[in-house]
Amino acid sequence: MRKNYLFRHIAITLSAVMVLSLAGCSGTNTKNNAAAGKNTETSSSNKGEEKGTQTEDGPFGAYPETVTYTMGRQTIQNPKLPDGDTYENNAYTRFVxxxxxxxxSDAFEANGEDYDRQVSLAIASEDLPDIMKIGSKDILNELVENDMVADLTEAYNTYGSDYLKEIYESYDGRCLSTATYDGKIMALPGTNVDSAPNEVWIRQDWVDKLGLKVDEDGNGMITIDELKNIAKAFMEKDPGGSKNPVGISLAYWLSANDYGGATYCATGIANAFGAYPKLWFKNTDGSVYYGSNTEENKKTLGLLADWFKEGILDPQFGTRTWDDITALLSNGQTGITFGVWHIPDWLLNNVRAMDKKAAFTSYVVEGENGKANVFHNNASSGYIVVRKGYKHPELAIKIANLFYDELANTKTLEKDYPEVAKYQADGVDGSTRPFNVEINKYTSLLDDYADIKKGVDGKIAIEDARTLESRNVIQSVKRYLKNPAAEDVTDWSKYHSRMKGIALIDKLTKEGSFNWVDPVFWGTTETMKSSWANLQKLEEETFIKIVTGSVPLDDFDKYVKDWNNQGGSQIITEIEANIK
Structure with missing residues (x-):
């Protein structure tokens, strides 16, 4: 009998069939493996181990006879595919x-929660496609435990290209190990590069207008007091002319456990205090603690409560929506916000669209140790699994070689693969590739920036940059620098995200200014399944009350006690057992 996971998925399936069927899914082209025209040699109805045919040697060797592979395909609503192309038949699949x-041959296609339901249906019916993306380590754990996915160790060792292996090795074991069980590689993990720190973006045009001095020592870091003083100056002088200025506006959830999700969060402020909310760490004695429940985080909440009382923090903190905070920025009511390096590309560009004079500079809030305190992200993001019994488990490795080695490293993409190059130039979404995950070197962000900086400075020709994206960015940045007042928001965005956002990361890295810490757990324990939602609600509501002064700061200690009594202590015990 299979484990509880399958029973849970059966329950999900029973509810899902009310809105879905195996033949269709909410605006997607969902198909059954047995549909007319499919090559049944790859159907998962054959549960026994299948013997594969010989392939040509090497990581990029073609099969002598055409091989069909069924896919579980995660889609998005607007992939920007050209007319006539589909997820199943497009430039990328034709390239393969x-x-x-x-x-x-797509077994099913769906996006968002619909995709998760289709994965649940496939697992519950024990009818996996040959290759499929899954979203979490928890699902991988269950698939491995129930012997449903192929051991990829031999395929990876034999067919993995040198560069693909370099990618995983660049994470010092933090990535590939998440897919390794008893020494066996059971999936290809997507990578998640560190995008720290949580940068504080400040309106540079307002700083210039008011004659403020920021980061006088030029180390890319500002203190908490400097941040407060800038916010106070913006409020008192109202350089945006809004007549209703706001100092600093923060999302009511306050922090995130991944820098990519920390926009509008106080993660950078907490890190400056040595606090790492929503993350799990190990003490020197081996015990585990929760980063939200530390004295350092209590100090963070105390600071925010003081700022709220003084009016530095948005008086509507706790009730503002994401769109509300975006409007404050776009309307010129606030000139300070927090976010990852690339928010100029998709968020701050709205500010520029409203005000052609808008310019930003990014900093990190400096810790008392004189460092930029940062945590490592979860190194893996999504997994590619192969159905146990599929003839060609090495195909998953070879496809990864093609996209994350050959296409990523070629300097002659336009010449050699013009159709793929046009997809990239036209902004066709990456989900149209066979694997909707990213597999990049840990250093890829700074590697690309090095190319961009050299190209912008004229030290290399644009065509010598490693990637098409970098070549496009170089041209955008050059156009912006030639005429900063031009109407083109895209050029403004690329300049700010790369020459401000990534440039800060590059500077802090080279100068040894980062103080890295390592979370020890990213999964879900048994007690989390029943208690975590309530514990998160307790945390969020208590922290809002503390910041807004509804309860005193010392209620933090009562919160920690309640958190432990309501399941937190048991969760910690389970994590300690998990990581031994």
Whole structure:
């Protein structure tokens, strides 16, 4: 009998069939493996181990006879595919056919929660597609435990390209190990590069207008007091002319456990105090603690409560929506916000669209130790699994080689693969590739920036940059620098995200200014399944009350006690057992 996971998925399936069927899914083209025209040699109805045919040697060798592979395909609503192309038949899938003689056949296509339900249906019916993306380590754990996915160790060792292996090795074991069980590689993990720190973005045009001095020592860091003084000056002088200025506005959830999700959060302020909310760490004695419940985080809440009382923090903290805070920025009511390096590309560009004079500079809030305190993200993001019994488990490795080695490193993309190059130039979404995950070197962010900086400075020709994206960014930045007042928001965005956002990361890295800490757990324990939602609600509501002064700061200690009594202590015990 299979474990509880399958029973849970059966329950999900029973509810899902009320809105879905195996033949269709809410605006997607969902198909059954047995549909007419499918090559049944790859159908998962054959539960026994299948013997694969010989492939040509090497990581990029094509199959002598056409191989069909069924896919579980995670989509998005607007992939920008050209007319006539589909997720199943597009430039990327045709590229795989040309290079490997392998043809995709989608078992199901869906996005968001619909995709998760389709994965649940496939697992509950024990009818997995040959290759499928799954979103979490928890699902991988259950698939491995129930012997449903292929051991990829031999395929990876034999067919993984040198560069693909370099990618995983660059994470010092933090990535590939999440897919390794008893020494066996059971999936290809997507990578998640560190995008720290939680940068504080400040309106540079307002700083100039008011004659303020910021980061006088030029180390890219500002103190908490400097941040407060800038916010106070913006409020008193109202350089945006809004007549209703706001100092600093923060999201009511306050922090995130991934820098990519820390926009509008106080994560950078907490880190400056040595606090790392919503993350799990190990003490020197081996015991585990929760980062939200530390004295350092209590100090963070105390500071925010003081700022709220003084009016530095948004008086509507706790009730503002994401859109509300975005409007404050776009309307010129606030000139300070927090976010990852690339928020100029998709958020701060709204400010520029409203005000052609808008310019930003990014900093990190400096810790008392004189460092930028930062945590490592979860190194893996999503997993590619292969159905146990599929003839060609090495195909997953070979496809990864093509996209994350050959396409990523070629300098002649436009010449060699013009159709793929046009997709990238036209902004066709990456979900149209066979694998909707990213597999990049840990250093890829700074590697790309090095190319961009050299190209912008004229030290290399644009065509010598490693990637098409970098070549496009170089041209955007050059156009912006030639005419900063131009109407083009995209050029403004690329300049700010790369030459401000990533440049700060590059500077702090080279100067040894980062103080890294390592969370020890990213999964879900048994007690979390029943108690975590309530514990998160307790945390969020208590912290809002503390910041807004509804309860005193010392109620933090009562919160910690309640958190432990309501399941937190048991969760810690389970994590300690898990990581031994």
């Amino acid at each position: 056919k040309e290079k490997l003689n392998a043809v995709a």
